[in-house]
Amino acid sequence: MSETAWERYKKNLGETRPWDMLNPNTEYVNEAEAEKRYSICKECPFFISLTGQCKRCGCIMKAKTKLEKATCPEHKW
Numbered sequence: 001m002s003e004t005a006w007e008r009y010k011k012n013l014g015e016t017r018p019w020d021m022l023n024p025n026t027e028y029v030n031e032a033e034a035e036k037r038y039s040i041c042k043e044c045p046f047f048i049s050l051t052g053q054c055k056r057c058g059c060i061m062k063a064k065t066k067l068e069k070a071t072c073p074e075h076k077w
């Protein structure tokens with residue numbers, strides 16, 4: 001049986017979820033690391049500059065790049 005669109009989306013999203021930003025126990029990277037990650041995203045062909053989202057995971061990358069446990073679905077960071 002082939003993978004559904006929802007299963008692909010969840011796999012690309014990784015272990016982090018948007019509501020992690022609201023969790024007081026969420027760990028964050030320092031500002032330099034977050035900016036480094038975001039600059040990698042901005043150069044990626046899957047980055048949607050108009051919305052700041054990733055076409056692969058659908059995340060708002062300015063926020064996702066700040067989460068310690070977040071990963072890039074393309075394994076770029």
